[in-house]
Amino acid sequence: MRSYYAELFTLNNQLLGEYTKRATNHQALLDALKDVNGMIQLAARLRHGQPKSAVILACRKAIKANNIHALFYIVKTGREESR
Template identity: 80%
Template sequence: MRRFYSELFSLNNQLLGEYTKRSTNHQALLDALKEVNSMIQLAARLRFGNAKSTVIAACRKAIKNNNIHALFYIIKTGKEEHQ
């Protein structure tokens, strides 16, 4: 019986460790997304009207396509790259 409790205790500690790891990674992801969103908002505030909406939409599209180079270009110039 003691062996089963020790195995259960070990398994519980492993589960808690994995949960802590997932929780930490999730929080880091949320913090990074908040930082990216604030950069996009700052870039959008530099523009007015239609240009502001275009920057936000283009940045979201670049993030969705996982294109970091395009995201930096959009923030810098305010328009999408055309290839």
């Protein structure tokens, strides 16, 4: 019986370790997304009206496509890359 409890204790510690790792990674992801969103908002505040909305939409599109180069270009110029 004692060996079963020891095995259960070990398994529980492993599960807690994995949960802690997942929770830490999740928090790091949320912090990174907040930083990216703040950068997009700053870039959008440099513009007014329709260009402001266009920057936000283009940035969201670049993030969805996982295109970091395009994201930097949009923040820098305020428009999407022409292909």
